[in-house]
Amino acid sequence: xxxxxxxxxxxxxxxxxxxxxxxTWTKExxxxxxxxxxxxxxTETHWKVIDFARQSAATAxxxxxxxxxxxxxxxxxxxxxxxxxxxxxxxxVAKIAGLKKPEGCV
Numbered sequence: 001x002x003x004x005x006x007x008x009x010x011x012x013x014x015x016x017x018x019x020x021x022x023x024t025w026t027k028e029x030x031x032x033x034x035x036x037x038x039x040x041x042x043t044e045t046h047w048k049v050i051d052f053a054r055q056s057a058a059t060a061x062x063x064x065x066x067x068x069x070x071x072x073x074x075x076x077x078x079x080x081x082x083x084x085x086x087x088x089x090x091x092x093v094a095k096i097a098g099l100k101k102p103e104g105c106v
Contacts, residue, residue, distance in 0.1 A: 025098030064094040
Protein backbone atom coordinates (compact mmCIF):
# COMPACT_ATOMS: atom_id res chain seq x y z
CA UNK A 1 0.00 0.00 0.00
CA UNK A 2 1.11 3.51 -0.73
CA UNK A 3 0.20 6.90 0.67
CA UNK A 4 -0.88 9.90 -1.38
CA UNK A 5 -0.72 13.34 0.24
CA UNK A 6 -3.22 16.01 -0.75
CA UNK A 7 -3.03 19.37 1.01
CA UNK A 8 -1.25 17.81 3.98
CA UNK A 9 -3.72 14.92 4.36
CA UNK A 10 -2.48 11.37 3.79
CA UNK A 11 -4.68 8.95 1.86
CA UNK A 12 -3.93 5.25 1.64
CA UNK A 13 -4.07 3.93 -1.94
CA UNK A 14 -3.46 0.49 -3.41
CA UNK A 15 -0.81 -0.39 -6.01
CA UNK A 16 -3.06 0.84 -8.84
CA UNK A 17 -3.79 4.17 -7.14
CA UNK A 18 -7.34 3.41 -5.96
CA UNK A 19 -8.32 4.76 -2.56
CA UNK A 20 -8.30 1.94 0.02
CA UNK A 21 -11.00 3.43 2.26
CA UNK A 22 -13.70 5.30 0.31
CA UNK A 23 -14.93 6.96 3.51
CA THR A 24 -11.74 9.04 3.61
CA TRP A 25 -12.51 10.60 0.19
CA THR A 26 -12.79 14.37 -0.11
CA LYS A 27 -13.40 16.75 -3.00
CA GLU A 28 -9.79 17.91 -2.63
CA UNK A 29 -8.68 14.31 -3.15
CA UNK A 30 -10.89 14.08 -6.27
CA UNK A 31 -9.36 17.22 -7.78
CA UNK A 32 -5.83 15.86 -7.28
CA UNK A 33 -6.77 12.39 -8.57
CA UNK A 34 -8.35 13.99 -11.64
CA UNK A 35 -5.14 15.89 -12.38
CA UNK A 36 -3.20 12.63 -12.14
CA UNK A 37 -5.64 11.17 -14.69
CA UNK A 38 -5.02 14.07 -17.07
CA UNK A 39 -8.08 16.14 -16.21
CA UNK A 40 -7.04 19.67 -15.29
CA UNK A 41 -10.51 20.89 -14.38
CA UNK A 42 -13.63 19.19 -13.05
CA THR A 43 -16.76 20.79 -14.48
CA GLU A 44 -20.28 20.67 -13.08
CA THR A 45 -20.95 17.69 -15.35
CA HIS A 46 -17.84 15.87 -14.05
CA TRP A 47 -19.11 16.40 -10.49
CA LYS A 48 -22.57 15.14 -11.47
CA VAL A 49 -20.99 11.88 -12.65
CA ILE A 50 -18.66 11.61 -9.64
CA ASP A 51 -21.49 12.26 -7.18
CA PHE A 52 -23.69 9.71 -8.93
CA ALA A 53 -20.90 7.09 -8.81
CA ARG A 54 -20.41 7.62 -5.07
CA GLN A 55 -24.16 7.37 -4.40
CA SER A 56 -24.41 4.26 -6.57
CA ALA A 57 -21.53 2.57 -4.75
CA ALA A 58 -23.06 3.42 -1.38
CA THR A 59 -26.25 1.57 -2.33
CA ALA A 60 -24.42 -1.30 -4.06
CA UNK A 61 -22.30 -2.44 -1.13
CA UNK A 62 -19.27 -0.45 -2.25
CA UNK A 63 -19.15 -1.79 -5.81
CA UNK A 64 -18.20 0.80 -8.40
CA UNK A 65 -20.84 1.43 -11.05
CA UNK A 66 -20.39 0.08 -14.56
CA UNK A 67 -20.25 2.33 -17.58
CA UNK A 68 -23.90 1.55 -18.40
CA UNK A 69 -24.98 2.25 -14.82
CA UNK A 70 -23.23 5.62 -14.96
CA UNK A 71 -24.73 6.63 -18.30
CA UNK A 72 -28.23 5.59 -17.25
CA UNK A 73 -28.07 6.95 -13.71
CA UNK A 74 -26.30 10.22 -14.44
CA UNK A 75 -28.36 10.77 -17.61
CA UNK A 76 -25.30 11.19 -19.83
CA UNK A 77 -24.54 9.61 -23.18
CA UNK A 78 -21.69 7.16 -23.57
CA UNK A 79 -20.08 9.56 -26.05
CA UNK A 80 -20.23 12.42 -23.54
CA UNK A 81 -18.89 10.20 -20.76
CA UNK A 82 -15.89 9.29 -22.93
CA UNK A 83 -15.39 12.99 -23.71
CA UNK A 84 -15.39 13.85 -19.99
CA UNK A 85 -13.26 10.89 -18.88
CA UNK A 86 -11.22 9.72 -21.92
CA UNK A 87 -9.68 6.26 -22.23
CA UNK A 88 -11.57 4.14 -19.73
CA UNK A 89 -14.23 6.33 -18.16
CA UNK A 90 -15.62 3.83 -15.64
CA UNK A 91 -12.14 3.22 -14.22
CA UNK A 92 -11.29 6.94 -14.15
CA VAL A 93 -14.60 7.85 -12.52
CA ALA A 94 -14.04 5.19 -9.83
CA LYS A 95 -10.49 6.37 -9.14
CA ILE A 96 -11.49 10.05 -8.91
CA ALA A 97 -14.59 9.23 -6.85
CA GLY A 98 -12.46 7.26 -4.37
CA LEU A 99 -14.12 3.92 -5.17
CA LYS A 100 -12.86 0.41 -5.83
CA LYS A 101 -11.68 -0.57 -9.29
CA PRO A 102 -14.78 -1.54 -11.29
CA GLU A 103 -15.34 -5.26 -11.86
CA GLY A 104 -14.17 -6.37 -15.30
CA CYS A 105 -11.66 -3.54 -15.75
CA VAL A 106 -8.25 -4.73 -16.90
